[in-house]
Amino acid sequence: MVEDFGLDQGLAKLSDLAPKGYALGLHIRYASAHIMIQTYDPRWSQLYTEKGYMLADPMVFWGFGNEGTIRWSALDLPDPHGILSQAAGFGLKYGVAVSHGSTASRTIGGFARDDREFTDAEIEIIHNLVVELHEKSTPPEQLTSAQRMALRLIAKGSRHAEAAALLGISESALKARLRSAREKLFVRTTAEAIQRAQEYNLL
Known part of the structure; x- marks a missing residue:
């Protein structure tokens, strides 16, 4: 919300x-x-x-x-x-x-x-x-590299466990990165975060 x-x-x-x-x-x-x-x-x-x-x-x-x-x-x-x-x-x-x-x-x-x-x-x-x-509510000019990498992997179809393994972090750490990206982009879901980040050329 x-x-x-x-x-x-x-x-x-x-x-x-x-x-x-x-x-x-x-x-x-x-x-x-x-x-x-x-x-x-x-x-x-x-x-x-x-x-x-x-x-x-x-x-x-x-x-x-x-x-x-x-x-x-x-x-x-x-x-x-x-x-x-x-x-x-x-x-x-x-x-x-x-x-x-x-x-x-x-x-x-x-x-x-x-x-x-x-x-x-x-x-x-x-x-x-x-x-x-x-x-x-000013949209961010950029995301952190950690947020970008997490969103990119999910955008390419990786599941949470797989994306976390590829990044060498725990699944809870991955979820924290995705959550912080959602908050920065003022959206509720990761799918919306990916769409918005793409719209603003942040990925």
């Missing part, structure tokens, strides 16, 4: 601030987020995914072109699919978009409520939390 990596406190605060949920993509690179958290109404999330709305969402479009915050009501961008009005049908009536980070590794979030606009003070708190989460 994401909670294992010290992000849970910030995410819990965001849930309190956005009663109708939020979507947060941390460190978006090559159109894929390093970590994606979504707490909107699941029916809206499913519709959004099925229709491929991310590529046409004015909030996401704004996020890639700007840094900072903006209320959804202030977005002056085309919305030919009526995404914002459809979202309102699922309780996402008022919202704020937040964008932070370099264009090469940007974090974009949308936060919603159904009763009123977010206040300036709330927007500032949300923005500060997003910046903090962005910093805490």
Whole structure:
């Protein structure tokens, strides 16, 4: 779970601030987020995914072109699919978009409520939390050689015992290396760690 990596406190605060949920993509690179958290109404999330709305969402479009915050009501961008009005049908009536980070590794979030606009003070708190989460979840620039070797052997199909023997270490030491690699890459499984390490050219 994401909670294992010290992000849970910030995410819990965001849930309190956005009663109708939020979507947060941390460190978006090559159109894929390093970590994606979504707490909107699941029916809206499913519709959004099925229709491929991310590529046409004015909030996401704004996020890639700007840094900072903006209320959804202030977005002056085309919305030919009526995404914002459809979202309102699922309780996402008022919202704020937040964008932070370099264009090469940007974090974009949308936060919603159904009763009123977010206040300036709330927007500032949300923005500060997003910046903090962005910093805490920065992908590593490199793995240790021990972590790389362990992941490479598993990626090639070696079982734990076999990989440990090849490295001349105990199986528990191998598992410790794999665990530390998973933690560094913010993933739950070794398979995800291998995939993410490959995506970031760390292997």
